Amino acid sequence: MNESMDFLLWTRGTAFDVSVAIFIVGMLIRLFEIVSLGRGRDLAAPRGTEFLPGIRTILSRTLPYGGTFKRQPLTVIAGYLFHIGLLVSLLLFIPHIELFRETFGFGWPGLPNPIVDAAAVLGITGLLAALWNRLTNPVMKMLSDSEDYLVWILTFLPLLTGYLAYHRMINPYPLAMGLHILSIELLLVLFPFTKLMHTFTLFLARWYNGAMSGRRGVES
Amino acid sequence: MTGATLERGLNAFKEQVDAPVAAFFSSCVNCGMCAEACLFYTETGDPKYTPIRKLEPLRRVWEQEYTVLGKLKKMLGLARPVTDELLQEWQELLYDSCTLCGRCAMVCPVGNDISYMVRKAREGMVASGNSPADVRSAAERAVRIGSPMGLKYKALAAQIKRIETESGIKIPLDVEGADYMPLLSSMEIINFPEYIEALARIFRQAKVSWTLCSEAFEATNTGIQIGSSDIARELVQRIVDGAEKLRVKCVIAPECGHAYTSIRWEGPNLIGRPFPFKVLHILELLDELRASGRIKTENLSNERMTFHDPCSIVRKGGVIDSPRELMAMVSTNFVEMQDHGKWNWCCGGGGGVSANTNAEALRLKVFKRKKDQIEQTGATKLITACANCRLVIEEGLEEYHVELPLEGLTELVAQHLVEDK
Numbered sequence: 001m002n003e004s005m006d007f008l009l010w011t012r013g014t015a016f017d018v019s020v021a022i023f024i025v026g027m028l029i030r031l032f033e034i035v036s037l038g039r040g041r042d043l044a045a046p047r048g049t050e051f052l053p054g055i056r057t058i059l060s061r062t063l064p065y066g067g068t069f070k071r072q073p074l075t076v077i078a079g080y081l082f083h084i085g086l087l088v089s090l091l092l093f094i095p096h097i098e099l100f101r102e103t104f105g106f107g108w109p110g111l112p113n114p115i116v117d118a119a120a121v122l123g124i125t126g127l128l129a130a131l132w133n134r135l136t137n138p139v140m141k142m143l144s145d146s147e148d149y150l151v152w153i154l155t156f157l158p159l160l161t162g163y164l165a166y167h168r169m170i171n172p173y174p175l176a177m178g179l180h181i182l183s184i185e186l187l188l189v190l191f192p193f194t195k196l197m198h199t200f201t202l203f204l205a206r207w208y209n210g211a212m213s214g215r216r217g218v219e220s
Numbered sequence: 221m222t223g224a225t226l227e228r229g230l231n232a233f234k235e236q237v238d239a240p241v242a243a244f245f246s247s248c249v250n251c252g253m254c255a256e257a258c259l260f261y262t263e264t265g266d267p268k269y270t271p272i273r274k275l276e277p278l279r280r281v282w283e284q285e286y287t288v289l290g291k292l293k294k295m296l297g298l299a300r301p302v303t304d305e306l307l308q309e310w311q312e313l314l315y316d317s318c319t320l321c322g323r324c325a326m327v328c329p330v331g332n333d334i335s336y337m338v339r340k341a342r343e344g345m346v347a348s349g350n351s352p353a354d355v356r357s358a359a360e361r362a363v364r365i366g367s368p369m370g371l372k373y374k375a376l377a378a379q380i381k382r383i384e385t386e387s388g389i390k391i392p393l394d395v396e397g398a399d400y401m402p403l404l405s406s407m408e409i410i411n412f413p414e415y416i417e418a419l420a421r422i423f424r425q426a427k428v429s430w431t432l433c434s435e436a437f438e439a440t441n442t443g444i445q446i447g448s449s450d451i452a453r454e455l456v457q458r459i460v461d462g463a464e465k466l467r468v469k470c471v472i473a474p475e476c477g478h479a480y481t482s483i484r485w486e487g488p489n490l491i492g493r494p495f496p497f498k499v500l501h502i503l504e505l506l507d508e509l510r511a512s513g514r515i516k517t518e519n520l521s522n523e524r525m526t527f528h529d530p531c532s533i534v535r536k537g538g539v540i541d542s543p544r545e546l547m548a549m550v551s552t553n554f555v556e557m558q559d560h561g562k563w564n565w566c567c568g569g570g571g572g573v574s575a576n577t578n579a580e581a582l583r584l585k586v587f588k589r590k591k592d593q594i595e596q597t598g599a600t601k602l603i604t605a606c607a608n609c610r611l612v613i614e615e616g617l618e619e620y621h622v623e624l625p626l627e628g629l630t631e632l633v634a635q636h637l638v639e640d641k
């Protein structure tokens with residue numbers, strides 16, 4: 001019991017500080033790397049504007065194009081399932097919000113535990129389906145490299161360990177919590193250096209796409 | 221193009237990386253959805269044609285030159301280098317199987333504009349000597365002779381003379397201070413001279429002040445297709461010089477997709493300054509003439525017609541509504557294809573593919589998408605607004621034994637034009 005308690009304290013102390021620091025610094029470096037490359041000024045007379053079309057594309061790409069859905073329903077459904085499951089578990093689980101409140105002094109309302117629990121199950125299912133898809137769909141199989149599988153594991157572990165801890169399926173409890181926190185720290189440390197970065201860079205990508213098309217008078 | 225080496229190629233790739241490229245590569249999650257938008261994948265089922273995969277050489281250069289981890293990997297010798305063999309293998313992917321149609325850029329969930337990057341990656345392919353030989357020689361002809369098909373002004377002069385005698389309409393040449401200066405594509409001069417006559421009739425009726433320019437009439441730009449900004453710049457500069465010499469107010473891009481991209485969107489960036497004249501696509505000008513009541517049509521056809529959207533003019537050019545307005549001027553029975561406008565499917569011959577003999581078999585194969593789309597509409601006539609699309613579609617339909625007449629929209633408007641004789 002004591003050993004697992006020490007482990008938990010370590011994950012909540014030093015390990016946490018170090019991984020958050022790596023996450024923040026790494027992210028800033030990566031974003032700087034991208035934005036500092038800049039973009040040449042476009043000298044062609046515009047037909048439309050950039051800003052609003054850019055914002056519009058940031059929002060509109062959240063929904064799939066109907067033609068894609070018809071051709072690859074599994075990719076779309078699994079994608080939605082695990083993203084929603086992840087976000088609900090991360091942001092609307094009351095203990096997570098309380099932790100946030102303790103650290104930053106403010107929070108927001110969460111969802112009842114059974115609902116978050118269900119979301120976590122859907123998230124796990126979605127991730128398993130996405131993995132199956134990656135291993136069997138010929139296009140994804142060809143595109144994927146070791147990083148895609150690493151990223152999958154990094155995303156899967158926090159959900160899995162959180163689920164196991166919540167249902168007291170690992171004992172003693174401090175060990176379960178420690179493993180859960182450690183899995184998140186692993187995620188944080190590798191986040192800036194893998195395609196997990198898409199969480200943030202997709203806003204840039206969508207904006208550039210929407211803005212460049214918008215300038216030509218096309219909604220993308 | 222002389223002295224192309226791997227090193228030059230790598231430098232060219234490096235120079236092409238900008239913030240959008242870095243954001244795109246950072247965001248790709250290898251979900252494969254772009255494949256579903258690309259006719260080269262949907263019609264072959266071969267995953268190697270997945271759009272984002274076509275960019276592997278550029279992606280490696282970005283990773284190894286512009287990311288912390290990539291630089292580290294390169295230092296430790298863990299990075300996969302870009303080699304001549306890789307580039308040779310990728311020639312098929314970056315040229316034969318991409319028409320720069322931009323459809324993939326519409327569906328990627330993280331917002332990657334893949335065709336923007338293919339255009340850029342081709343710069344590295346040219347600099348490293350990995351562009352297809354016949355597109356390269358077309359580009360050389362364009363620089364040396366003035367046209368990719370080796371066509372000189374004499375050929376145009378002969379067509380002008382013929383049209384003037386047959387139609388009795390004078391075609392203004394090198395008139396200083398005219399408002400509009402239309403450009404032509406070689407294909408129009410050789411295969412579809414009806415276009416020139418149509419212009420002459422419409423402009424006479426609308427009392428448009430216009431002129432052709434004997435020094436700058438060719439609109440096609442092989443530099444854009446092959447991916448060489450140096451060549452593209454030289455060809456654009458000729459047009460700018462011609463237009464500035466004649467002091468025209470507006471240059472008119474012809475019924476040709478990539479010509480519009482080159483002069484309208486890339487042109488000013490290539491020569492490094494904004495143009496002192498406007499650039500319009502011919503369909504935009506016709507639509508303006510329609511809206512201001514300067515041209516009218518009669519005896520509308522009730523034949524079932526459909527319209528093929530040239531990617532560069534519509535999805536990548538923003539001329540989306542004008543063709544619809546103009547179709548309504550000529551037909552009472554116009555039907556849209558299922559995916560149309562900014563969602564259209566490419567004919568398979570854009571972006572230099574139709575000039576590339578290596579790509580011929582593949583191009584005819586993937587044309588099936590367009591063929592099916594056309595057949596679905598039940599139309600008995602196909603209209604388009606790009607001489608290249610037109611030739612590619614004609615050839616494709618022949619390959620699939622489909623009989624269907626094709627016409628250019630400008631000619632069709634001229635056929636229905638109300639003329640004061």
Ligand code: SF4
Pocket residue numbers: 247248249250251252253254255272327328329330331332334
């Ligand atoms: S659709 Fe976008 S994110 Fe998905 S594989 Fe293609 S480029 Fe990458």
Ligand code: SF4
Pocket residue numbers: 257258259260270271274317318319320321322323324325334335338566
């Ligand atoms: S631009 Fe068109 S042809 Fe090229 S990869 Fe994208 S969808 Fe395919």
